[in-house]
Amino acid sequence: MNVKSLLFGQGTGNSLFGYLVDGLNAAGSLLIFAIMALICADVLSRNIFNQPIDGVAEMVAASIVMIVFLQLASTLRHGRLAQADIFIYGFTVSFPRIGRSLTTLYYLAGAAMLGVVYQGTVPVLMRAIDRNQFFGVEGVFTFPVWPIRTVVVFCAAVTVLQFLVLAVREAICVYRGTPIHSPAAPKAEHTENKAAQQSGEPS
Amino acid sequence: MTGLEIGLVAVVVMLVLIYIGMHISIALMLVSFGAIATLRDSGLATRMVAAAANDSLGSYLYGVVPLFVLMGLLVVVSGVGRDTFDVFQRLLRKVRGGLGLATVGANGIFASITGISVASAAVFTQVAVPEMRRHGYTPKFSVGVVAGSSVLGMLIPPSLLMIVYGVLAEQSVGRMFIAGIIPGLILAVSFCITIMVLAYAFPAFMNQEGHQPVVDPEGDNPSRLALASKLIPILILMLLVLGGLYSGFFTPTEAGAVGACGALVLALAKRRLTWGSFYKVLGETGHVAVSILFLILAASLYSRMLALTGLPMSVAQWVTSLDLAVYEFLFLYLLVVILMGCIIDSVSIMLIVLPIVLPIAQFFGLDLIWFGVITVVAVEIGLVTPPFGISVYTVKASLNDDTVSVKEIFKGVTPFFIAMLCALFVLTLFPALSTTLAYMY
Amino acid sequence: EETINLTVGSSHPTTIPWVGMIPNVFIPEVDRILAEDGRYEVNWTEAYAGQLYGANATLTSVGDGIADIGWVFSYLEGSRMPLSQLSAYTPFTTSDPELILDVFLDLIDQQPELADEWEGNNVVFLGGTASDTYDIYTNFPVNDLSDLDGRRISAPGVLGVWLDPVNATPVDGTLASYYTDIQTGVSEGVVTLATGALPARIYEVAPYITQVNLGVVFSGGIAMNLDRFESLPAVVQDAMKQAGAVYTTAHGRDLAERYQSSLDRMVELSADSNNPVVVTPLSDEQRQAWIDGMPNLAQQWVDNNEARNLPAADILEAYMDAIRERGVQPERAWD
Numbered sequence: 001m002n003v004k005s006l007l008f009g010q011g012t013g014n015s016l017f018g019y020l021v022d023g024l025n026a027a028g029s030l031l032i033f034a035i036m037a038l039i040c041a042d043v044l045s046r047n048i049f050n051q052p053i054d055g056v057a058e059m060v061a062a063s064i065v066m067i068v069f070l071q072l073a074s075t076l077r078h079g080r081l082a083q084a085d086i087f088i089y090g091f092t093v094s095f096p097r098i099g100r101s102l103t104t105l106y107y108l109a110g111a112a113m114l115g116v117v118y119q120g121t122v123p124v125l126m127r128a129i130d131r132n133q134f135f136g137v138e139g140v141f142t143f144p145v146w147p148i149r150t151v152v153v154f155c156a157a158v159t160v161l162q163f164l165v166l167a168v169r170e171a172i173c174v175y176r177g178t179p180i181h182s183p184a185a186p187k188a189e190h191t192e193n194k195a196a197q198q199s200g201e202p203s
Numbered sequence: 204m205t206g207l208e209i210g211l212v213a214v215v216v217m218l219v220l221i222y223i224g225m226h227i228s229i230a231l232m233l234v235s236f237g238a239i240a241t242l243r244d245s246g247l248a249t250r251m252v253a254a255a256a257n258d259s260l261g262s263y264l265y266g267v268v269p270l271f272v273l274m275g276l277l278v279v280v281s282g283v284g285r286d287t288f289d290v291f292q293r294l295l296r297k298v299r300g301g302l303g304l305a306t307v308g309a310n311g312i313f314a315s316i317t318g319i320s321v322a323s324a325a326v327f328t329q330v331a332v333p334e335m336r337r338h339g340y341t342p343k344f345s346v347g348v349v350a351g352s353s354v355l356g357m358l359i360p361p362s363l364l365m366i367v368y369g370v371l372a373e374q375s376v377g378r379m380f381i382a383g384i385i386p387g388l389i390l391a392v393s394f395c396i397t398i399m400v401l402a403y404a405f406p407a408f409m410n411q412e413g414h415q416p417v418v419d420p421e422g423d424n425p426s427r428l429a430l431a432s433k434l435i436p437i438l439i440l441m442l443l444v445l446g447g448l449y450s451g452f453f454t455p456t457e458a459g460a461v462g463a464c465g466a467l468v469l470a471l472a473k474r475r476l477t478w479g480s481f482y483k484v485l486g487e488t489g490h491v492a493v494s495i496l497f498l499i500l501a502a503s504l505y506s507r508m509l510a511l512t513g514l515p516m517s518v519a520q521w522v523t524s525l526d527l528a529v530y531e532f533l534f535l536y537l538l539v540v541i542l543m544g545c546i547i548d549s550v551s552i553m554l555i556v557l558p559i560v561l562p563i564a565q566f567f568g569l570d571l572i573w574f575g576v577i578t579v580v581a582v583e584i585g586l587v588t589p590p591f592g593i594s595v596y597t598v599k600a601s602l603n604d605d606t607v608s609v610k611e612i613f614k615g616v617t618p619f620f621i622a623m624l625c626a627l628f629v630l631t632l633f634p635a636l637s638t639t640l641a642y643m644y
Numbered sequence: 645e646e647t648i649n650l651t652v653g654s655s656h657p658t659t660i661p662w663v664g665m666i667p668n669v670f671i672p673e674v675d676r677i678l679a680e681d682g683r684y685e686v687n688w689t690e691a692y693a694g695q696l697y698g699a700n701a702t703l704t705s706v707g708d709g710i711a712d713i714g715w716v717f718s719y720l721e722g723s724r725m726p727l728s729q730l731s732a733y734t735p736f737t738t739s740d741p742e743l744i745l746d747v748f749l750d751l752i753d754q755q756p757e758l759a760d761e762w763e764g765n766n767v768v769f770l771g772g773t774a775s776d777t778y779d780i781y782t783n784f785p786v787n788d789l790s791d792l793d794g795r796r797i798s799a800p801g802v803l804g805v806w807l808d809p810v811n812a813t814p815v816d817g818t819l820a821s822y823y824t825d826i827q828t829g830v831s832e833g834v835v836t837l838a839t840g841a842l843p844a845r846i847y848e849v850a851p852y853i854t855q856v857n858l859g860v861v862f863s864g865g866i867a868m869n870l871d872r873f874e875s876l877p878a879v880v881q882d883a884m885k886q887a888g889a890v891y892t893t894a895h896g897r898d899l900a901e902r903y904q905s906s907l908d909r910m911v912e913l914s915a916d917s918n919n920p921v922v923v924t925p926l927s928d929e930q931r932q933a934w935i936d937g938m939p940n941l942a943q944q945w946v947d948n949n950e951a952r953n954l955p956a957a958d959i960l961e962a963y964m965d966a967i968r969e970r971g972v973q974p975e976r977a978w979d
């Protein structure tokens with residue numbers, strides 16, 4: 001496997017980077033399941049044993065940020081980040097090169113913005129480690145802040161890479177003048193996308 | 204440039220970027236970053252992006268978004284959604300647009316277990332749209348009815364927006380909840396009338412051309428018992444969630460987790476779930492929830508940027524300084540709220556507008572419970588108006604179907620948008636519709 | 645005349661009394677002082693009610709300069725401002741908000757570690773805020789402390805520990821959630837403030853108000869971004885500090901009056917309803933039993949902070965002494 005296929009896969013998403021993105025997504029999925037189990041356990045414990053579990057509200061509030069960042073790259077990879085296709089689809093059908101150039105720019109803008117998230121959160125992470133910052137109330141429930149900030153920093157970096165991968169693919173299509181094949185802005189890894197869809201009922 | 208000018212330019216640029224197809228969340232972040240950097244410096248802009256990313260979702264309330272989505276998906280996998288809609292279809296089969304009516308009805312029931320409209324939109328995209336498509340409705344109509352009726356989630360209690368209003372206006376949250384019941388029913392009825400009008404006057408909007416009617420394997424006349432048994436699972440789920448909610452076993456926010464757990468048990472009991480498919484459901488839940496939550500994150504940054512420019516404050520002050528009569532004030536207020544709904548999210552509109560407008564409403568001697576109801580309806584209209592309509596984008600994200608464009612969903616929701624405007628007009632004209640029940644309580 | 649642009653923010657709406665006092669007391673006072681001087685004028689951008697940041701980020705947002713001036717909710721900053729939590733770990737010390745504000749202002753002035761919780765986070769402390777005294781609101785009558793035994797009572801954070809002596813089960817929540825929590829039966833009552841219970845209409849679902857008088861707490865203060873503060877001319881800096889002092893005084897007086905007027909208003913508003921409010925003071929011996937039953941919270945607080953090399957024991961002693969110096973005998977001597 002050469003560097004190119006490692007990074008970009010061979011059209012099926014089986015790249016090392018793809019496994020990383022999927023793995024982060026799986027971690028986020030587990031976290032969603034854990035939140036569900038935790039809240040249910042709290043409800044049962046409170047009603048049956050009159051003994052609520054401390055810190056559930058804090059843990060749920062903290063988890064949601066982690067879930068969003070753990071699954072952000074995968075959401076993007078599967079073309080599920082919300083965008084309006086009112087204009088871009090028809091335009092790309094008529095002018096494939098200009099339309100795809102615009103799409104390339106959109107991906108680059110995404111990379112830049114997640115880069116800002118990364119850059120802005122690194123000092124926040126450093127401060128959290130330096131000062132042993134925690135969530136919650138001492139004597140009741142506390143939880144360190146740094147693991148959450150680490151997830152945000154790491155996953156922001158991974159999402160920057162994912163945006164760049166998509167931008168490079170799109171730029172290659174600009175170079176080749178590939179026409180558009182799907183109504184939304186062109187999606188990467190269309191096959192993978194379809195596989196993930198099978199969880200729903202057949203329509 | 205002054206703050207106001209920067210704010211105005213930011214709004215225009217954002218509208219253009221979203222229109223030409225940039226990811227909405229990225230467009231919001233980009234415009235906000237640029238505006239803050241121009242207004243102050245790029246260092247502060249970076250810190251504000253990081254603050255929005257790290258702090259804006261840190262609330263228990265947002266934690267239930269993925270859980271309500273998970274519950275919806277598990278309901279789909281367990282086949283309960285399909286069963287329910289088969290029953291409704293059979294009950295309403297003599298009625299044109301029967302499944303559309305069923306969607307509105309089911310959304311009304313579902314509204315009483317969820318406090319967020321986006322949850323309703325996500326769930327019924329998964330449950331109702333495939334059924335409607337299977338029964339020959341156009342994609343446009345199918346998604347339109349779901350996006351439109353999802354608005355019921357915020358009017359029928361429990362409701363996140365009613366809580367926000369109750370706190371801002373110092374009104375009883377419980378009373379606000381009850382005030383929303385009749386307006387919620389009025390809105391549901393107006394949706395049903397809209398569907399009937401479409402069915403008889405504009406059949407092409409609703410029915411797929413040349414679609415063969417679906418024949419269900421049970422045959423044409425299943426026994427009442429067979430029909431009833433199809434409804435049992437969803438009734439159990441409703442009983443679990445509603446019963447638990449109103450008997451005090453758990454809070455409205457916890458209902459998402461308990462509902463998801465109940466749906467999981469149901470899917471396992473019906474042997475519709477394997478480890479593999481459960482894993483896929485969890486992944487899908489993540490994709491839907493993240494696209495919504497990342498949008499909320501970016502929208503909060505955008506609202507913060509606008510607050511920093513002072514634009515919303517100036518617009519509100521300008522509108523309210525015009526020395527108006529009561530009905531002129533109400534008309535302009537609702538117009539401004541609906542227009543703001545085109546560009547920012549519901550909670551942000553209320554946070555920005557209410558502190559300025561509430562004293563004026565009191566000055567005019569308006570009943571604040573009724574004022575809250577019409578505010579919530581006007582704010583909710585923004586969920587389905589372009590270019591920034593969260594319900595529409597939620598439907599799009601949950602649908603994951605490239606053949607249905609965002610434009611198509613906005614088209615499909617237009618009749619329901621008109622129905623909402625009519626309902627808002629009626630509710631504004633007759634305050635008693637909102638206040639009678641509320642003050643009996 | 646030179647114009648200075650300043651952004652003011654808050655996580656809470658102006659309907660909360662001490663937030664409302666920013667536009668109604670603090671800003672007019674700064675304007676008044678500067679108008680007298682005549683050299684400078686402030687162009688205020690006001691963004692209250694969470695427009696710029698939420699309750700979970702009041703300190704960092706002012707420290708980062710997202711707002712130049714804002715109300716910092718130190719009560720929610722257990723990690724960044726551990727020493728400022730002192731009053732939450734010393735209930736039954738005093739029920740006088742003006743006293744606790746006076747004492748805390750002195751402590752921040754005299755204890756460098758306490759001052760550092762503000763300046764170390766890049767903000768300048770201008771004026772303080774406190775709460776009125778905490779009481780118990782329930783949907784059942786409380787004739788005796790044993791009536792609270794095993795009941796589920798909403799209480800935020802460390803206030804849950806205050807319920808230990810009466811053996812009630814604390815349920816986490818916020819002012820925004822209490823109403824529905826009690827209405828639906830998730831909890832049967834709440835430890836809260838009269839000034840909060842009135843606007844949140846808690847009395848509608850929990851009309852039995854037992855005046856336990858658990859004490860007042862220091863909740864935070866109005867603060868300014870340090871870099872922005874240092875960039876200002878001395879006369880403007882002074883105006884900020886003076887206006888902050890005026891704000892503290894006005895807020896303390898308002899709180900002291902508002903406790904009783906809030907109780908009266910709740911009684912008045914509920915008089916014709918099905919659930920009229922019943923206010924019952926807890927008897928002295930019952931209250932003493934509660935005080936005696938409290939675990940040594942202050943010692944836990946001292947231990948946690950001494951482990952961080954903070955002189956918590958000294959600050960606790962200075963705090964209790966300062967209260968005694970003002971002629972008030974704390975009902976529980978936490979030192």
Ligand code: NA
Nearest residue numbers: 314356359361
């Ligand atoms: Na609802």
Ligand code: NA
Nearest residue numbers: 544585588591
């Ligand atoms: Na909109």
